Amino acid sequence: MSWIDWLVLIAFLAYTIWDGTRRGKDSDTIEGYLLANRSMPWWAAGLSVMATQASAITFIGTTGIAYVEDMRFVQTYLAIPFAMIFICMFLVPFFNKMQNFTAYEVLEERFGLKTRLTTSGLFLISRGLALGVVIAAPSYVLSLLLGLPLNITILIIGIIATLYTTVGGIAGVINTDVKQMIVMMFGLVFCFGLIWMYLPEEVGFDGALYLAGSLDKLTALDLNFDLTEKYNVWSGVIAAFFLMVSYFGTDQTQVQRYLTTDSVKNARKSLLLTAYAKVPMQFFILLLGVMLYVFFIFNSAPASFRASEPVAQTEQQVQSEQQILQQYETAHQARKEAALEAVQSRNESTQQLFVETDAEMNEARDAELALQAEIRQADVNDTNYIFPYFILNYVPVGVIGLIVAGIFAAALSSIDSELNALTTVSIVDWYQRLIGDVHDEAYYVKSSRGVTFFWGALATGSALLMGETRSIIELVNQIGSYFYGSILGVFILLLWVKRATGTGALVGLLSGMLSVFIFDRLFYNATSGDYSFFLPWSTVPESYTKAIEFLWLNPVGTTVVVCVGVIISFIHNKE
Structure with missing residues (x-):
């Protein structure tokens, strides 16, 4: 700057x-x-x-x-x-x-x-x-x-x-x-x-x-x-x-x-x-x-938006780097020309050509990120560097x-x-x-x-x-x-379950947290149709994907807290 x-x-x-x-x-x-x-204006x-x-x-x-x-x-x-x-x-x-x-x-x-x-x-x-x-x-x-x-x-x-x-x-x-x-x-x-x-x-x-x-x-x-x-x-x-x-x-x-x-x-x-x-x-x-x-x-952009590090270290990596960057530059120029033609003609053939050249450029970009990951021996992603690069x-x-x-x-x-x-x-x-x-x-x-x-x-x-x-x-x-759904469940018990007890709410809260942990670590193999549970420090095979994504952990936590809270409260009140 x-x-x-x-x-x-x-x-x-x-x-x-x-x-x-x-x-x-x-x-x-x-x-x-x-x-x-308590004096702040609403806006x-x-x-x-x-x-x-x-x-x-x-x-x-x-x-x-x-x-x-x-x-x-x-x-x-x-x-x-x-x-x-x-x-x-x-x-x-x-x-x-x-x-x-x-x-x-x-x-x-x-x-x-x-x-x-x-x-x-x-x-x-x-x-x-x-x-x-x-x-x-x-x-x-x-x-x-x-x-x-x-x-x-x-x-x-x-x-x-x-x-x-x-x-x-x-x-x-x-x-x-x-x-x-x-x-x-x-x-x-x-x-x-x-x-x-x-x-x-x-x-x-x-x-x-x-x-x-x-x-x-x-x-x-x-x-x-x-x-x-x-x-x-x-x-x-x-x-x-x-x-x-x-x-x-x-x-x-x-x-x-x-x-x-x-x-x-x-x-x-x-x-x-x-x-x-x-x-x-x-x-x-x-x-x-x-x-x-x-x-x-239409404007120049690097194959990776991260800083120039890491640089290629072995001779093979140097050659791979040069080949990837050459492929990227060629595809980037071809995509630019295809984009201009697609905008001017707006027909299916030019549009398809533009899509294909875009895919070729992104293939080269992915190869560059994969090479950086190999050099760093760590997962590499430049998503958070794109906007700063433009600035x-x-x-x-x-x-x-x-x-x-x-x-x-x-x-x-x-x-x-x-x-x-x-x-x-x-x-x-x-x-x-x-x-x-x-x-x-x-x-x-x-x-x-x-x-x-x-x-x-x-x-x-x-x-x-x-x-x-x-x-x-x-x-x-x-x-x-991990937390929000279970906490919401406690407030639902507070506002709408009149017979809910402190024991029911507390046991429900802990049960909700446990259920969120279990469902978050549940994975599905689409090929075999199997479900497997993996601990956080376990290596998850590539064939497995999350059984449910993280947003759904919120209703899971809320539902478990309310259900367990109602059941425990009923038992507690009966006793």
Whole structure:
């Protein structure tokens, strides 16, 4: 990056620290620090909800998925409007009536302290694990963009987020999230417009859609019901409904946002903002990834979007590298010519030729990635490097700094929210509950700041130790799917099963977690028709695939918790 870009980035980061910490003076009570005295406007809370989920993972991972695959990932978000309506009808009034600090306080009155601590403990584990990923994932590509060592970018993100969250509390978090959301959206819209502008005049936006459609890149809906497919309409509407209700309705990172509003009406409005905007936003980001693919048909692109390392080491690898790159360049040029001819004539023969040349180019690209994997002796994937490559090589000077700031903003907006939520659960559900309310407000505010610093340091440390992930956005959803369904089941028992007992809820929760683990490790051999269970450290044969994909773990966990909880409660009540 040029010195102008560095100046823009440094100015943004400095403003973020100032903007987040200046609200610290309003956080002199525990309610002020953790809930902003329930005085935040609905639109700010709503934008904070969106910014928390629209992290750097959304910037980098979603565009990469659309580039490498298609737009079917949008189906994961189809359930959001239905989930938001459900939460607004049932959970928001309940939480508002209880006037609680966390989503898990309400469990103790019906189910006892053990259930409350177990559920909140699962939240701490799940979000603690995810937070390391949220810091580490964008750091890899930011290190490429900035030309800095990986450890330095991790420390920059971790330290800045921890600093202003520790000082400013939830008011500082929401205040910075609003600005960060604006910067994020500017970066996405600018890149989309830039791609459109760089397309050849004879292609244009209409031609780009024609080419993308010819390659099935615009496929957004899959109506086939298949538990082994990650993304289809059924997993997006049914399985993801459980994920989204649990995430937005029982996860403290989201619940805490609408607990900062002053009424049920405003809490609902903050959630409905996400209901209206989230699916179109995700569709736009995926379309940006597809447009990137069309852009690189007419502009130079490397066989691998990763950095030049690793280089070939043996003579045979050198020869293979040269042969692959020659094949790639030839296929890339042939694809460009075929694309121009296909757009101009738009008949079946030219379209088929374009599809064939695209397949040849991707065959060479896959061979290059396989060679890199052989040299590294590790799985290699460049999905998370595609968008950063475009930023570095095609975005004008000055704007690069602003877009990189947008990626930083996306990372920070997720980290600060999780830090604040982890602190709230740690203090309210554990520390304050177990030792009793024996200290004054100043003590608990000071303790909250100390706990925020602890979680920030722990997450930053774990990010430093974490390996690079294959698809960062999928990994976060997979981590969440291990926990969300089971936690949702406990809340269903709380709200709609009047005879449910604490023993039933606790045994159901543990049973749900066990069932999720079992189904996640269940594999299917399509040739023999056999099902096999593999432990996490076992080697899974290539002939086996997942029996059910991760989104379906959410309804599995919920169903098992409710069923086991009802049965155990019936037995307990009978005794």
